[in-house]
Amino acid sequence: MGNTAGREWVLVLDFGSQYTQLIARRIREIGVYCEVHPYTAGVALSEGLRGVVLSGSPRSVHDADAPRVDFSAFLGRVPVLGICYGAQLLAHAFGGAVERSAKREYGRAELCGTTEGSGLGSAIRKGGVVWMSHGDTIARLPEGWRVLGSTESIPIAAFSAGDNITYGVQFHPEVSHSECGLELLRAFLLEVCGCKGDWTPRAFVEQTVKELLAKLGDDGVVLGLSGGVDSTVAAALLHRAIGDRLTCIFVDHGLLRKDEYAQVLRQYEGMGLRVVGVDAGERFLGALKGVEDPEAKRKIIGRLFVEEFDRAAAGLKGIKWLAQGTIYPDVIESVSVNGPSVTIKSHHNVGGLPKDMALRVVEPLRLLFKDEVRRVGAELGIPAEILGRHPFPGPGLAIRILGEVTRERVRVLQEADAVYVEGLRRAGLYDKIWQAGAILLPVRSVGVMGDERTYESVVALRAVTSVDGMTADWYPIPYEVLGRISNDIINGVRGVNRVVYDVSSKPPATIEWE
Numbered sequence: 001m002g003n004t005a006g007r008e009w010v011l012v013l014d015f016g017s018q019y020t021q022l023i024a025r026r027i028r029e030i031g032v033y034c035e036v037h038p039y040t041a042g043v044a045l046s047e048g049l050r051g052v053v054l055s056g057s058p059r060s061v062h063d064a065d066a067p068r069v070d071f072s073a074f075l076g077r078v079p080v081l082g083i084c085y086g087a088q089l090l091a092h093a094f095g096g097a098v099e100r101s102a103k104r105e106y107g108r109a110e111l112c113g114t115t116e117g118s119g120l121g122s123a124i125r126k127g128g129v130v131w132m133s134h135g136d137t138i139a140r141l142p143e144g145w146r147v148l149g150s151t152e153s154i155p156i157a158a159f160s161a162g163d164n165i166t167y168g169v170q171f172h173p174e175v176s177h178s179e180c181g182l183e184l185l186r187a188f189l190l191e192v193c194g195c196k197g198d199w200t201p202r203a204f205v206e207q208t209v210k211e212l213l214a215k216l217g218d219d220g221v222v223l224g225l226s227g228g229v230d231s232t233v234a235a236a237l238l239h240r241a242i243g244d245r246l247t248c249i250f251v252d253h254g255l256l257r258k259d260e261y262a263q264v265l266r267q268y269e270g271m272g273l274r275v276v277g278v279d280a281g282e283r284f285l286g287a288l289k290g291v292e293d294p295e296a297k298r299k300i301i302g303r304l305f306v307e308e309f310d311r312a313a314a315g316l317k318g319i320k321w322l323a324q325g326t327i328y329p330d331v332i333e334s335v336s337v338n339g340p341s342v343t344i345k346s347h348h349n350v351g352g353l354p355k356d357m358a359l360r361v362v363e364p365l366r367l368l369f370k371d372e373v374r375r376v377g378a379e380l381g382i383p384a385e386i387l388g389r390h391p392f393p394g395p396g397l398a399i400r401i402l403g404e405v406t407r408e409r410v411r412v413l414q415e416a417d418a419v420y421v422e423g424l425r426r427a428g429l430y431d432k433i434w435q436a437g438a439i440l441l442p443v444r445s446v447g448v449m450g451d452e453r454t455y456e457s458v459v460a461l462r463a464v465t466s467v468d469g470m471t472a473d474w475y476p477i478p479y480e481v482l483g484r485i486s487n488d489i490i491n492g493v494r495g496v497n498r499v500v501y502d503v504s505s506k507p508p509a510t511i512e513w514e
Contacts, residue, residue, distance in 0.1 A: 007207070008195055010034040010051045011043060013334075015067040015085055017056035021481045022333060023083065023174040025369055026182065027053070031197035032189045035367075036332050039067045043074045051079040051193035054086025056172065060100075060136050061085070061092040079165040079192045081185075087168025088136055088162070097140035102153075108132075108177060111157060113149030118160050119192045120167065123184035124149040130157070130171035130178040137169065165192060201372070201379040205237065209362055212241035219320035221362065222313050224305075225250040225275065226394065227264040230325035230365060232386055233377040235273055238323055238366045240380060247274050247319070251305055254281020255396030255405070257421075258414040264450075267386060280308045288398065288405040292442075294514035297405065301395045322359040326366045327373055371467070390435045391469065399514040403442035408495075409457075413440040415493045416459045423485035424463070433475050436463040438489075439502075439513050447497030456497040459489060464511055472506040 008221050010027055014020045014036050020408055027034040034053075052074055067085075071093055074080070082090040092098045111128040130151075138156040141147065148167075150159035158169045167188065190196045221238055225231050225248045238246045248268065252261040261279070264464055268275045284510030285298050313319065377387045397413050398405050417438040424430040439460040447454040460484070464472035486499040502509075 007033055007085045008048045008050050008291060010053060010189065010193065011049060012036045012055060013039050013043065013069065014051045015039050015055050015057035016059065019172055019174055020055045021329060023053060025478040026174045026185055027189065028369065028372060030186050031199050032195045032429060033199040039069050045074060045077060049078060050195050054080065054089065056084035056086060056430045059364040061086065061088050061098050065168065075166060076163060082186050084166035084170055084172060088138055091138045091141055094142040096142045096275065098136050099139045101135055103425055109151040111151060118148060119164050120184060121187040123180050123187050127270040130181065132171050150494055163499050168176060183219065201375045202378055205379050208237060209241045212238065212364060215362065216242055216321060218462060219245045220316065221246050221321040221323050222316060222319045223323035224309050225268065227333035228258060228392060229377065229387060229389060230327055230373055233373050234323055234325040234365050236271065236380040236382055237379065239273055246276055247276060247316055249276045249278060251278045251310055252281055252389060253284040253301060253305065253396060255284065255398045258418040262331065275460045276312050278308050278312050284403065285407055290404060292403050294399055297398045298395050302400055320360060321362045323362050326363040328367055328369050331366050339368050364378060388431055393512055399512055400437055400439045402440065402513060409440055412493060412495045413438060416489050419489045419492055420461055420485055423488060427481045429477065433463045434466040435511060445498045456495050456499045458498045460500050460502050461494050462502045469511060472511050474503045474505055491501050
């Protein structure tokens with residue numbers, strides 16, 4: 001899946017847990033490079049592999065089609081840490097007993113036990129708080145294995161196989177609620193696996209630049225910029241490696257935030273990037289006339305974007321590669337053990353890349369999580385105002401305008417959104433919020449302005465906190481700030497007489513309304 005050549009790394013074997021990506025993120029935070037592979041890929045020992053982590057799973061080891069792995073390929077040869085289902089699978093495979101818990105444990109629990117002499121330092125200790133989430137439990141360990149920790153209702157919460165390199169825990173050390181979780185992972189990685197913990201943004205930049213130089217040679221590369229963090233960091237990384245042999249194309253579909261096209265072009269010029277700007281707003285707005293279905297809007301925008309990008313790229317010489325800002329969650333999800341998820345809404349790059357595409361693809365960020373992308377961007381010297389920019393959907397304001405997209409409705413939303421974002425900045429809230437934006441609703445409401453009756457549009461405000469967008473909580477903007485922003489929008493944006501605030505979390509709602 002990735003590129004482990006020349007570096008030490010740890011494999012996270014995914015059995016379908018909702019926390020698998022979080023395990024990988026925690027390992028990376030400790031400074032150890034890791035990759036997530038589905039359990040179906042098995043484990044092959046390779047140079048640099050320092051350890052294997054077995055994830056949790058929604059399944060039971062007693063299910064007829066329960067996830068399995070061939071332990072003979074690696075157990076006893078590299079350190080192993082089983083987490084929840086991974087721990088149960090270890091015990092079950094070697095003669096232990098896994099049973100349905102008489103008392104299921106979900107949430108916080110207190111540990112008692114000791115890891116002294118086990119290689120895990122003092123990570124498991126009396127009173128240590130951990131996070132449990134399981135219905136089965138290990139009732140008996142295989143012969144010769146040692147209990148390291150228990151809770152009030154779980155007699156075997158942590159264990160060692162007796163070889164000082166194989167361990168299992170029935171709690172989730174990767175979640176922040178496990179107070180000793182990071183300590184346990186650090187001890188496993190640095191002490192048991194012997195990792196150096198030197199995988200840093202600087203190390204990533206240095207190694208990736210070398211790899212890009214070797215891969216790209218003297219070829220030219222074209223990249224589609226969006227103004228977002230991922231494509232910007234990808235561009236900066238490629239520019240560090242190949243300089244002016246990188247050409248960036250920034251297509252304005254007329255659905256960006258107010259004045260964003262000109263602002264972003266200026267920022268990119270300040271970074272020394274060669275950028276071709278394409279002002280295609282009229283064409284996009286014309287194609288969207290009369291279209292209300294959100295999926296239809298996405299497909300139109302995706303198709304026109306590719307056409308405009310291809311037209312701009314056709315005039316470039318020496319281009320052999322297409323660069324993309326793909327990041328690691330996209331890669332992991334593409335090989336998920338659970339298979340493709342149900343389509344909630346299509347991505348703006350509808351249909352993917354054409355099979356007969358002449359250009360080869362280079363994805364310099366495909367091994368990074370979102371927070372790592374930002375740290376690499378900082379290492380590359382990208383301005384904080386770019387790295388801190390909130391995520392923005394590829395189809396732009398088209399999917400924040402519910403119903404038909406018209407020039408007038410775009411103007412109304414751009415102005416309302418600008419007032420909203422500026423209000424958050426003035427209140428010191430912008431950097432505390434993961435994503436914020438205004439939505440123009442397909443309804444009008446009655447209002448009164450200056451003794452006159454009005455019948456104008458309604459704007460909804462959305463603000464959420466999140467790590468990667470997979471889940472999100474609505475942000476509790478103080479009432480006085482909301483009141484001030486609402487007043488500024490109604491008084492300053494012609495065509496709006498009512499403002500509401502969205503207090504839905506994801507799930508069950510999505511971050512965007514369309």
